[in-house]
Amino acid sequence: MFAFLPLSTTDPAYLNQMRMTVLASGSKGNSAVIASNRTRVLVDAGLSCRELLRRLAAVGEDPARLSAILITHEHQDHVAGLAVLARRLRIPVFFTEPTHRAWVRMLTPRTTMTYAQWLDKLAAEREAKAAASADVPTYDAARMEAIASLSAEAAMLDPTLNRSGDPDAELPMEAGEEPCEAEENRPAAKADPTYLPAVEYFHSGTNFTIGDIDVCPFTIPHDAADPCGFVFSSAGIRMAIATDLGYMPPNVKSALRNVDVLLIESNHDLEMLKDGPYPWSVKQRVLSRVGHLSNLAAAEFLERDYDGGAHTIILGHLSESNNAPELARICAEQAIGDRMTLLGNRILLAHQQIPMEAVEL
DSSP states (O other): OOOOOOOOTTSTTTSOSEEEEEEEOSTTOOEEEEEESSOEEEEOOOSOHHHHHHHHHHTTOOGGGOOEEEOSOOOHHHHTTHHHHHHHHTOOEEEOHHHHHHHHHHHSOOOOOOHHHHHHHHHHHHHHHHHHHHHOOOOOHHHHHHHHHHHHHHHHHOTTSOTTSOTTSOOOOOTTOOOOHHHHTSOOOOOOTTOOSOEEEOOTTOOEEETTEEEEEEEOOOSSSSOEEEEEEETTEEEEEEOSOSSOOHHHHHHTTTOSEEEEEOOBOHHHHHHSSSOHHHHHHHHSTTSOOBHHHHHHHHHHTOOSOOSEEEEEOOOSSSOOHHHHHHHHHHHHGGGOOSSSOEEEEOOSSSOOOOEEO
C-alpha cells in the first residue's frame, strides 16, 4: 500500500509557476513585475527609481533578482525611472529600436532658435570670419624660414622656451609630473542621461525569451513611436499586458486569446471625460484611435471577443480625473455576465498609489 505525502513548500513542484504584480498603473506612472521560478522581468519603469525600489520591497520582490526591464513605449509615465534604475541594478533594457531612439531624443538636450536669430547668427559668423582674415599678416617664404631657424636656436640655448619660441606658453608635462591645480579642479563631463548598462532590441510580432519566460510582443494603437503589448509564457501559463491603446484591433484580439491573467486598460468613462477638467485638445487625444481605451470599449471586447478563459482580469490605467473604480468594475462584470465563477474570470483593479497583491498561478 502506498502512502501519499503532501509536498513540501520548498519542493519545486509546489512553487507557483508564474505571477504578475502590478506596482503602479495610471497616468502618473506604470510598472509591473512578471516572474517565473527563475526569471523576473520589470515591465516599464514609470515611477522614480526610489519609488520603484520602495514598491518592490513592499510586495516582497528583491530588485537584485530582476533579470531585465522591458519597455512598452517611451511616454514619461512608462520610463520616468528607467535610466537610474537600470544603471543602479546593472541589468539590460529591452526596447524596439524606434522606441529606444525616441527615448534618447526625449532625454537629449536640444536648443531651438527663431528664423531671425538664425539670420543674426549667420551674419555674426560672417563678420567674425572677415575680421579674422583681415588680421592675419602675410610673410614671404624666406622670412618664415628665418624665423623658424631663430626659434630652433633659441630653444637649444634656453630650455624654458617651448617649440614656438614663446616663454609664456605652456610646456608639456614631464613623465610622472602632477597636473596643475586648475586641471585637478576642472569639473567632470556631465554624465550621459541616456546611458544604459545594456540595450537589447526586439521586434513587434517576433517572439523572444528572457530567461525561462517566452515573450510575444504585439503592436498596439497608441501615439508613440512603436508601442507594444506583451504576452508572457512559462510552464504552460500565459499572462498578458495590453494598456495604452485607442481601440482593439484584430491583432490585439488574437494575441489575447488563451491567456490566464489579463491586464487590460479601462481608462475613462466617456461622460466623465467629456464633462471633465481636461482641455478639449487632450480630450480629443484620449478619445482618438491612438489614445486610451474607455470602460465601454473594454467591456465590448470582454463581451464580444474575449474567450472567457482567464483566471483573473485586471483593469488598469484608470484615470483619476475621468473614471471611478466601481464604474470600470461594473462595466466589466456586466460584459462578462454569467462567465464569472469562483475559479475564473475574477475582476481586480490596479491602482496608481499602491501596488497590487501578486496574482499567482
